[in-house]
Amino acid sequence: MRSERPPNLFAFLAAVGVAFFVLPLVGLLYRAPWETALGDLTTPEALTALRLSFVVSLAATALALLLGVPLAWVYARVAFRGRDIVRALTTLPMILPPVVGGVALLFAFGRRGLFGQALDTMFGIRLPFTTAGAILAATFVAMPFLVLTVEAGLRSMDRRYEDAARTLGASRWLVFRRVTLPLIAPSVFAGAVLCWARALGEFGATITFAGNLPGTTQTLPLAVYIALETRPEVAIMLSLVLLAVSLAILVAMRDRYLRAF
């Protein structure tokens, strides 16, 4: 890169831009009750929310892997009519306001929803206000990150390795398991981490569809929101936990996101 001196106006606006991102972090760190940190993090509400978030985000990632890897494979390898439209629909949650996703989930899988009613009467399954519902909401918003990352990995791999495996006698399933999956492992891992991070931070769809029941659907972001009213120091400490996780992911994925193109 060729370095040069910025015009004064650009230097000023760029500095304001940086401050805009850094000041909130400073505020958070400044107000953090470091002396009582451990106590705040180990209150029953905080521990319950931590545990629940852990379960919900991991379950959502597992579900996204199970459905998302085959979906990415179909997008990358099968030319079918309307592929772009279908892909757009499954990518929509990335830019859709999460609360809209929550409302949509409610009218699909809610107790009076299109499919929710059938689920209830036929199988006795009720998703709203359950942990399963929270997992569903998190998967809904987080899975597109996995699908897009894995699809990109599949598109950029050298498919001739798969040809070589076929000529050696491997069935398509064996080729996928022994050749394709190992070759795209970095993309699958990156996609899973991004998906997990998004699931961990999920708020809007969860509170709309699954509600805010401590121990059942009240994940970390929901607990932060509630605690802000009653015990701000707990809210700050939980926020810092989420911040630390995000920072760790950014550092771990620096090759993907911190390097300039």
Next chain:
Amino acid sequence: MLTAQVALRLGTLDLDVTIEAAPGEIVAVLGPNGAGKTTLLRAVAGLVPLTRGRVTLDDVVLEDTARDLHLPPERRPIGVVFQDYLLFPHLSALENVAFGLRARGVAAREARARAESWLDRLGVAKYADARPRALSGGQAQRVALARALAIDPRLLLLDEPLAALDASARGEVRRDLKRHLASFAGIRIVITHDPLEAVALADRLVILERGRVVQTGSPTEVTQRPRSRYVADLVGVNLLRGTATAGQVAVSGGASLQSAEGVDGEVFAVIHPRAVALHRARPEGSPRNVWRGRASALDFQGDRVRVGVEGEMPIIAEVTPAAVRELDLAEGGEVWVSVKATEITVYPA
């Protein structure tokens, strides 16, 4: 015995060829880039479906579009050494060779032992645990050959087996490859764009150009009687096409050549550049074929100079640098050309 009738379209390529190979034969498919060589190999291996055609190997029908039959690649007894070798980067050399055996249901321990013996046969046993990225080009090629042979194929296909190597390693690897190919009893087909490689490795050449077979025969037949501009250029001779009547060959453009051979009809005429003499003035004496032209290009190649002569019958002559000085040859200068009738090889087109 392999018989492959292959017709398919892929992008701008229109491939329509029939190739045959006898048991124990080594066939080289030689052609310029884009002729359809790799597509032909992929079609025989079952990786590209045919639009029309039939592939049989030792009386087993692998593909027949008339009967809507297409055996998938994993069920064809064909070993392939791909261009760039395509060793699986996440597996060791040994695991690469054992892959085909494992895929065919051979137990892990047995597959490992057989893979080890294949690596040993090809002289790369000590790299068994190495990852492909740690291997040199020549080592990787042997591992790829071991991997293809380990499944006990009836047909071995090699796609540009030497193209991935740098020039300094090529000669030695070619000799090794020839030796290892000789130890495999089945049919071997080598795809290449390098005539040296084709002549060194193969019993028979198949020349492929723009999706069609233009010539087939032993290396000697093909090089002595080229049937296309591509082969003539590879061999470095002048190739003319015309109609022969009683020793007189009328070539396109209105010119005519006197030949000593008694072939009539549509013919090819080959003239070696060394047999083309150049003169400052119209030569006298025995040569029957004399015409005037303009030196268009002088190409110095060590102790010889190739001179392109334009005119009613364009031709390339090969003379010594001393002759160039004597003739005072310059690009664009006028020159007389003569060729003895006995120096022209004529054969039916």
